[in-house]
Amino acid sequence: MAYSYELGPIRPPSEAYSLLIRVTINCPWNRCQFCRTYKGQKFQLRSVAEIKQDIKTAKLIQDKIKELSWESGYGGRVKEIAGMVVNNPPDEVFRNVALWLYAGSESVFLQDADSLIMRTDELAEVISFLRGTFPDIKRITSYARSKTAARKKLDELIQLREAGLSRVHIGLESGYDPLLQYMDKGVTAAQHIKGGRNIVESGISLSEYVILGLGGKEMWREHAIQTARVLNEIGPDFIRVRTLTVSSGMPLGGEIENGNFIRATDEEILEEERLLIEHLECHSNYVSDHITNLLQEIEGKLPQDKGEMLASIDRFQALSPEERANFRIGRRFGIYNHLDDLYESHRRQAVEQVKHRLGQGSNQVDDQTIYTLMEGFI
Numbered sequence: 448m449a450y451s452y453e454l455g456p457i458r459p460p461s462e463a464y465s466l467l468i469r470v471t472i473n474c475p476w477n478r479c480q481f482c483r484t485y486k487g488q489k490f491q492l493r494s495v496a497e498i499k500q501d502i503k504t505a506k507l508i509q510d511k512i513k514e515l516s517w518e519s520g521y522g523g524r525v526k527e528i529a530g531m532v533v534n535n536p537p538d539e540v541f542r543n544v545a546l547w548l549y550a551g552s553e554s555v556f557l558q559d560a561d562s563l564i565m566r567t568d569e570l571a572e573v574i575s576f577l578r579g580t581f582p583d584i585k586r587i588t589s590y591a592r593s594k595t596a597a598r599k600k601l602d603e604l605i606q607l608r609e610a611g612l613s614r615v616h617i618g619l620e621s622g623y624d625p626l627l628q629y630m631d632k633g634v635t636a637a638q639h640i641k642g643g644r645n646i647v648e649s650g651i652s653l654s655e656y657v658i659l660g661l662g663g664k665e666m667w668r669e670h671a672i673q674t675a676r677v678l679n680e681i682g683p684d685f686i687r688v689r690t691l692t693v694s695s696g697m698p699l700g701g702e703i704e705n706g707n708f709i710r711a712t713d714e715e716i717l718e719e720e721r722l723l724i725e726h727l728e729c730h731s732n733y734v735s736d737h738i739t740n741l742l743q744e745i746e747g748k749l750p751q752d753k754g755e756m757l758a759s760i761d762r763f764q765a766l767s768p769e770e771r772a773n774f775r776i777g778r779r780f781g782i783y784n785h786l787d788d789l790y791e792s793h794r795r796q797a798v799e800q801v802k803h804r805l806g807q808g809s810n811q812v813d814d815q816t817i818y819t820l821m822e823g824f825i
C-alpha cells in the first residue's frame with residue numbers, strides 16, 4: 448500500500464508538530480524580493496478530491512502506527528511507536544504523521560503560501576473533512592496573504608471559522624508602503640489592515656509576521672514606526688518577529704550585490720525592534736520564536752510586558768563591546784539561546800574558541816561572518 452502524498456516545503460515555527468496537509472501548491476504571488484521558497488515553481492490549486500485522498504492516507508498511517516503499537520505490546524498507545532518512526536522514517540510523509548502523533552496529534556497546518564485563495568466552499572469542505580477524520584484535533588491553521596484575506600467577504604471567513612479553521616498566519620513583513628513596494632510584496636499597508644481586520648472580525652485567530660531588518664540601513668525607522676501603526680490598527684492575537692536572512696535564490700541578494708540595499712547589523716536591528724515595540728499599542732502576544740532573532744527573550748503580552756521587553760534590549764546594549772561580540776557569535780553559532788547564557792563560563796569559553804577559529808581575535812565582529820552564520824540556520 449502506498450502511503451505517499453503531497454507535502455509542501457515550509458510551515459511556521461509554531462506548527463513544528465502539526466500534521467501538514469497541502470491544500471494548494473506553491474505561492475500565487477511568488478515575487479517578494481526576500482523570499483526564495485517557491486521561486487521557479489508554478490502555483491497550482493488542488494481539487495478537493497485530491498486533498499481528501501491525502502487526508503485519508505494520513506489516517507491510514509495513523510491507523511498503521513496504532514496497529515504496530517498493539518503488535519509491539521504497547522496496547523494501542525502511539526507515542527512509543529511514533530517516536531521510533533520519527534527516528535527512522537520510511538519517508539517524509541510517514542515522519543510528519545509520526546511526529547504529529549508523538550506530540551499528541553493536536554494541530555493541523557494547511558500548506559502552502561495562501562490557502563484562503565481556494566474557493567471558500569471548497570476550503571470549508573476540506574476543513575470539515577479533516578475535523579471529521581481526526582475528531583480530536585484542537586487547531587487547524589494556515590498561511591494566507593493579506594490581499595486574499597482582504598478580498599474575502601466577512602461571511603466567508605465566518606464560514607471557514609465555523610467549519611473549523613482556528614488560526615491564520617499572515618506575512619505582514621512591514622507596514623511601510625515604500626518598503627512593501629521595494630520588496631515587491633504585492634500588498635499595501637491599507638490592504639494589510641483590511642485583510643487583518645477581516646480575519647480578526649471573523650473570530651479566526653490571527654498571527655502577523657514581521658521581518659526585523661527588512662528596511663536595511665535606509666528605511667529601518669519608517670519600517671518600525673509604520674509596521675507598529677498597521678499592527679495597532681489590526682490588533683492581531685500574535686505578532687511574530689523573525690530577522691531578515693538573505694540566501695541564494697533570493698532576488699534581494701542581487702540588490703545587495705549592486706549596493707542598492709544595505710543590510711542593517713544586529714545592533715541596528717535591535718534599535719529598530721526597540722522603536723517597533725515602543726510604538727505598539729495593541730493587545731497582542733509578541734513572540735520571538737525564530738532562530739534568526741538575536742534576542743529571543745524579547746517576548747511578552749502587550750501592552751503590560753512592554754517595559755520588560757525593552758529592558759532586554761537595554762541589557763544587551765549595556766554589555767561591553769567584547770561581551771556583545773561574544774554574544775553575537777555565540778548566538779549565531781547556536782551556543783547561546785538567551786543573554787543569561789553569556790554568564791555560563793563553559794559556553795563563553797566555547798564561543799571564544801569559535802571566535803579564535805573564525806580568525807576573529809579582535810573585538811570587532813565582521814558582519815558578513817555573522818550573516819553567513821545566521822543563514823546557515825535557514
Ligand code: SF4
Pocket residue numbers: 474475476477478479482483484485560592618632
Ligand atoms: S507571498 Fe509569501 S510565499 Fe509568496 S513570495 Fe511573498 S513571502 Fe514568499
